[in-house]
Each structure stands twice: as C-alpha cells, then as structure tokens.
Amino acid sequence: MVSLNETRKRVKTKKFVSEEKKDMISGYLYIAPFFIIFGIVGLYPAIFSMYLAFQKWNGLNTMVFVGLDNFKIVVNDPLFWKSVYNTIVIGLMGTAPQLVIGIILAFLLNQSFLRFRNFFRVTIFMPYITSMVAVALIFSVLFSNHETSLANYVLSIFGFDPVNWATSEWGTKIAISIMVFWRWVGYNTIIYLAGIQSISNDLYEAATIDGANKFQQLLHITMPLLKPFIILTVFFSTVGALQLFAEPTIFLGAGAFTRDEAMTVVMYLYRDAFKLQSFGTASATAIILLFIIIIFASINTFLTSGIGRKKRGVKR
Structure with a gap:
C-alpha cells in the first residue's frame, strides 16, 4: 500500500x-x-x-529540370562578370572611405570641445533615414550631364572638363559611389560613436598626461578598442555593397537594365527574373552571389580582426 x-x-x-x-x-x-x-x-x-536554380521556368509553364545548365549560362555570360566587376569597384569606392571617415567623424563628435554635438549627431544620421528615391533624384540632378550641374561646375573651378556622369563608364561609378558614401557614412559613424562612448575616459586622460596627441589617442586607444564595432560594420558594409541595387537603378532610370556601366549582380539577377522571365538563371545567380558574399565577408573579417593585435617578439 x-x-x-x-x-x-x-x-x-x-x-x-x-x-x-x-x-x-x-x-x-x-x-x-x-x-x-x-x-x-x-x-x-x-x-x-x-x-x-536547377530548373528552367518562366513563372507560368511547367518546371523542367536542367541540372547545372543555369549555372553554366550565368558563368559563361560576359555581362555577369561585368556586373561582378562593377559591384566590387562601386563597393570599394563607396564603402571603404565611409568606414575610415566614419571613425574620424565619430572621434570628433565625441570631443568635449565641440559645440552643438547633439545637432551634428542628428544631422549626420539624416541621410540614412531619407527616402532612397529622393536621394537618387537629388543626385541625378547634381550629377547631370549638363555643363552647369553642380558636379561639373566644381570640376570647372579646378580646370577640368565636364563629365557625362550618367553615360560614361567611370562617371557613373563615381556618382553612385558618392551616393552610397553619403547615405551610409552617418550610419557607421553613429555605431562607432556608441563604441567610443563605451571606452573609459580614464584611458584618454592617462594618454594626455603621457603627452599623446589626439591622433595618437585615435590610433593607439580608439582603434584597438573599437575592433568589435569595426568588424561588425565591415561585415554589414560588405554584404550591403555586394547587394547594391536601389542606388544604380534609380540613378540610371529607365535604361538601368539595358546598360552595363553600373550593372550590379543584383540588377543582373533582377533583369533575368523580371525582365527576361528566366527564374532559373536568376536563382543560379543568387546562389553564386551568396558564395561571393561569403568569400568577401570572410576575407574582410579576417583582415579587420588583426586590428590592434601586437606582434610579440620571442625573448632569448
């Protein structure tokens, strides 16, 4: 019981x-x-x-299994490799400077001697929350092919000839890169600013007592301690740069998918899917792009992980 x-x-x-x-x-x-x-x-x-990616399909008819044929079509297309080249070039021109300048701006915005710091912090973040369509329209006016456009006027001051920004090979890339830089530099600056504010002021005070100037403090204190934030921004910037679509599409207008001056990989993918109704090759392009992103993100993460790492000598 x-x-x-x-x-x-x-x-x-x-x-x-x-x-x-x-x-x-x-x-x-x-x-x-x-x-x-x-x-x-x-x-x-x-x-x-x-x-x-392994099917032939136009969105309406029955799918037909084609194996690796879609991948062969993509890798044998010169326009695809042109889009890869454009994506990497525009990504480097628009992303690398914003990371470096973002750290400098964040360091300056954190200085006590700067007046109206909150105003500048809000202002520098404004481009990120601005409508992409409005940004592209404004930049299309600033970088128009007309000789009296602001960009050509600035070039004329320094004695350079006007540039056909919307039709020339490098003119288009430069205009889009500046647009990307202007839109995202504030976003990275705010992230770096949050990282800098997490660093103890005692380190800067000790460095000042030891005679270190602002540049030395930035190089030997701020940069090493910002390493996690730098790795984060480099990773997201790499992924964003390789997925570039809105800026060149709106800047080039109706002819964006018929020209190759600034055709990016995502634009190539979009063209195959929604212009040519070839969803199989578009999906194959997406998978190839995934591997490209993994490769570049891994390389950039590896390179930035060495920031602040000191070489230790072996004493005998």
Whole structure:
C-alpha cells in the first residue's frame, strides 16, 4: 500500500511538471510568430530559390529540370562578370572611405570641445533615414550631364572638363559611389560613436598626461578598442555593397537594365527574373552571389580582426 505522504509527493511532482510544461509551451508560443514569419518570407524563398536554380521556368509553364545548365549560362555570360566587376569597384569606392571617415567623424563628435554635438549627431544620421528615391533624384540632378550641374561646375573651378556622369563608364561609378558614401557614412559613424562612448575616459586622460596627441589617442586607444564595432560594420558594409541595387537603378532610370556601366549582380539577377522571365538563371545567380558574399565577408573579417593585435617578439 502507498502511504499518504508518498501520494502527496507524487501529486506535487505532477503539478510541478505540468507547470513547467505550461511555461515551456507559453515560451514557444511567444517566439512562434517570429519563426513563422521568418519561415514564410525568409526560409521558404531561400529553399525554393535553391530548388529553382536547377530548373528552367518562366513563372507560368511547367518546371523542367536542367541540372547545372543555369549555372553554366550565368558563368559563361560576359555581362555577369561585368556586373561582378562593377559591384566590387562601386563597393570599394563607396564603402571603404565611409568606414575610415566614419571613425574620424565619430572621434570628433565625441570631443568635449565641440559645440552643438547633439545637432551634428542628428544631422549626420539624416541621410540614412531619407527616402532612397529622393536621394537618387537629388543626385541625378547634381550629377547631370549638363555643363552647369553642380558636379561639373566644381570640376570647372579646378580646370577640368565636364563629365557625362550618367553615360560614361567611370562617371557613373563615381556618382553612385558618392551616393552610397553619403547615405551610409552617418550610419557607421553613429555605431562607432556608441563604441567610443563605451571606452573609459580614464584611458584618454592617462594618454594626455603621457603627452599623446589626439591622433595618437585615435590610433593607439580608439582603434584597438573599437575592433568589435569595426568588424561588425565591415561585415554589414560588405554584404550591403555586394547587394547594391536601389542606388544604380534609380540613378540610371529607365535604361538601368539595358546598360552595363553600373550593372550590379543584383540588377543582373533582377533583369533575368523580371525582365527576361528566366527564374532559373536568376536563382543560379543568387546562389553564386551568396558564395561571393561569403568569400568577401570572410576575407574582410579576417583582415579587420588583426586590428590592434601586437606582434610579440620571442625573448632569448
């Protein structure tokens, strides 16, 4: 026979387990909306795109399995490699300067002698929240082919000939790179500013007492301690640069997909899918782009991970 105490212990154990299960179920229910939405708009399209890369499909007819033919079509297309070249060049021209200048601006915005610091912090972040369409329209006017455009007027001051920004090879790349730089430099600056403010002021005060100037403090204190933030911004900037689409599309207008001066990989992908109705080659391009992003992001992360690392000599 089971004693009364043992029966009470079993009832308490059952209640405890049931309450624990209820908490677990309620926890899963709270996080379920995110995973459901992610599965619908994120995971499913990615898996379907991988499947579609091996099919020939125009969006209406029956899919036909073609194996690796879509990848062969893409890698044998000179326009694809031109788009890769354009993406890398515009990405380097628009991304690398903003990371360097972003650190400098964040360091300056953190200085106590600077007046109206909050105003400058808000102002420098404004381009990021500005509509991309409005930004592209303004830059299309600033970099118009007319001799009296602002960009050509500035060039004429220094004795240079006017440039056909919207039609020339390098003119288009430079205009789009400046647009990318202007839009994202404030975003990276705010991230670096948050990182700088997490650094103890005692380090800067000690460096000042030791005779270090502002540049030396930036180089030997700020840069090494900003390493996690630099790695983060480099990673996101690399991914964003290789996925460049809105800026060149709006800047070039209706002829964006018929010209190759600033055709990026995502524009090439979009053209195949929605202009040529070739969803198989578009999906193959997306997979190739994924590997390109992984390669460049890994290289950049490896290079930036060496910031602040000191070489240690072996004493004998």
